[in-house]
Amino acid sequence: MPPLEAVATDGDAHAPPLLPEPVPQALVGFCVVHADQLPLERRASITSVFRNIPRPSRLMQHLAAVDLLSEASAARLVELIAAEPVIAGKLLSAVNSPLYGLQTPVASVAQAVTFLGLTQVRTICLRYALMQSFAQEAPERQAMLDRVWQSSALACEMAQVMTHTLSIRDPGAVGSAVLLSFLGRLAVTATTPTRLLTATDQPDHLGRTRAEQDLLGVGSCEVGRLLMRDWDLPEPIIASACDAADWLAQPAVSSDPGRAETLALTYLCARLGERLASGALPSLQSLDLLSEDSADFFHLRQSLSPSRLTRWAAALRAPALSARLGRLQSASFRGY
Structure with a gap:
């Protein structure tokens, strides 16, 4: 087990962990198999099985990578979402739902960002971008x-x-x-x-x-x-x-x-x-x-x-x- 400092910060730096306990029997001998541990051919085989899943729009890559600390990137994010009518429509439907309880209806992506913040808007849109790849008829x-x-x-x-x-x-x-x-x-x-x-x-x-x-x-x-x-x-x-x-x-x-x-x-x-x-x-x-x-x-x-x-x-x-x-x-x- 790595030292506690690997996960402790601020006031926790010298705080003791819980008293050591024996590893649960269910975990004894278990390890997570990483894809990079598999032979190249096996990795390619697994990838091919899931290649029929429709590739998401490029919007998903932007949503996953955008720097939310930059005002310029925030404006760019609004622009990208607004350019995807289906995603923008689902976002507005989500924002105006009872979950958020907004008193005034939100009518634009920019307003959604104002009310919910960039982080929440990005997560909602990222989810809907992924959903387009996993729609099922059955x-x-x-x-x-x-x-x-x-x-x-x-x-x-x-x-x-x-x-x-x-x-x-x-x-x-x-x-x-x-x-x-x-x-x-x-x-x-x-x-x-x-x-x-x-x-x-x-x-x-x-x-x-x-x-x-x-x-x-x-x-x-x-x-x-x-x-x-x-x-x-x-x-x-x-x-x-x-x-x-x-x-x-x-x-x-x-x-x-x-x-x-x-x-x-x-x-x-x-x-x-x-x-x-x-x-x-x-x-x-x-x-x-x-x-x-x-x-x-x-x-x-x-x-x-x-x-x-x-x-x-x-x-x-x-x-x-x-x-x-x-x-x-x-x-x-x-x-x-």
Whole structure:
């Protein structure tokens, strides 16, 4: 296990982690298989399986890469979204939905940015840009995809609030990473024969990843890595979305404490979004990160200091976030 400094910053730098616990039996001997560990031919074979998924518009690349700290880039983002009528229309529908409770209707992309901020607008548009690649006519498969979309929507909402509450650096990057971390699962759900999908329909992330590796050779997150490379997304964006998955089997290693923290938060939001969508977690109010005994969170708990886990848990249990997630769960995620 890497030193605590890999994930601790500010006042946490010298805070002790939780008392060491034995690795859960379910994790003993388990490792995340990375796409780059596979022979080149095997990687090409996996990529070819998912190549029939329609390539997203170039807007998605801009949404994933745009620098939200630049006013010029903000203006460019508004221009790019406005040039995509379908995405712009879905954005306005989402912004004017009951989820946000705006008193005055929003009539333009620029107004949406003013009311919600660049980070939220980018995440919403990025989701709709991806949706264009995963539309399904078969009701059964669409229902499966809907569950993944709901997981991602809830996870992104958590990331949006958490990055603001905890003053996480580069909140836009975290939101994009959380959403793109679901890409591989969407691809697997959209293309794998339904009789085989049953084997990967596990209640926990560890069980699902193990089943996916048995079926495909890699987990869905690594499928997402290969698909994003095939779509020519920049490698740093791919790494931000996919490296967080390593928290399942080992603490994320980074010489940059800020990046290690965002990887941990990306992983946490993604897993909690899945649990809320499946009903395994009734609400965030019942979550206690310090005593959470799932193998999915073992390395996260053991590597982050108790003070940090306490702050994160308090932010997750904030009534405003719970209310927001409740409205999101009761609404159609496609229109928020």
